[in-house]
Amino acid sequence: MSTLPALPALPSIVNDARAQRYGLTVAQLRDLETQHAGRCALCRETARLYVDHSHATGDVRGLLCCRCNSGLGLFRDNADTLTAAAKYVTRPEQPYESIRSHTNDLSGEG
Numbered sequence: 001m002s003t004l005p006a007l008p009a010l011p012s013i014v015n016d017a018r019a020q021r022y023g024l025t026v027a028q029l030r031d032l033e034t035q036h037a038g039r040c041a042l043c044r045e046t047a048r049l050y051v052d053h054s055h056a057t058g059d060v061r062g063l064l065c066c067r068c069n070s071g072l073g074l075f076r077d078n079a080d081t082l083t084a085a086a087k088y089v090t091r092p093e094q095p096y097e098s099i100r101s102h103t104n105d106l107s108g109e110g
C-alpha cells in the first residue's frame with residue numbers, strides 16, 4: 001500500500017504510461033506532483049498539470065498548466081523570444097507614432 005501524501009482534489013497526472021513516457025518511475029512522478037502542490041511552475045495557478053520536458057534533451061523540467069505548457073511550445077522553447085515577449089508585454093503603452101517609428105526602424109524603412 002502507498003504511504004504517499006494526499007494531493008489536492010485535482011486529477012492526478014500520475015499513471016504508469018505517463019511516467020514511462022518521460023523516463024520516470026511512478027514514484028518520481030508522484031514526488032514531482034507533490035512538490036508542485038497542484039500548482040503550475042510558471043503561473044502558480046491551481047490546475048490540471050502536464051509534464052513539461054525539453055524537446056532538445058528530453059529531460060523533464062517540471063509540471064505546467066495547459067496554457068503555460070502550450071505557451072512555451074508556441075515560443076519554441078526559445079528563451080530569447082520568451083524574454084523579448086516578457087519585455088514587450090510589460091513595456092509602457094506607447095502612442096501610435098512612437099510604435100510606427102519603432103517598427104520602421106526594424107524594417108529598415110523610414
Ligand SMILES: [Zn+2]
Binds near residue numbers: 041042
Ligand atoms: Zn501555468
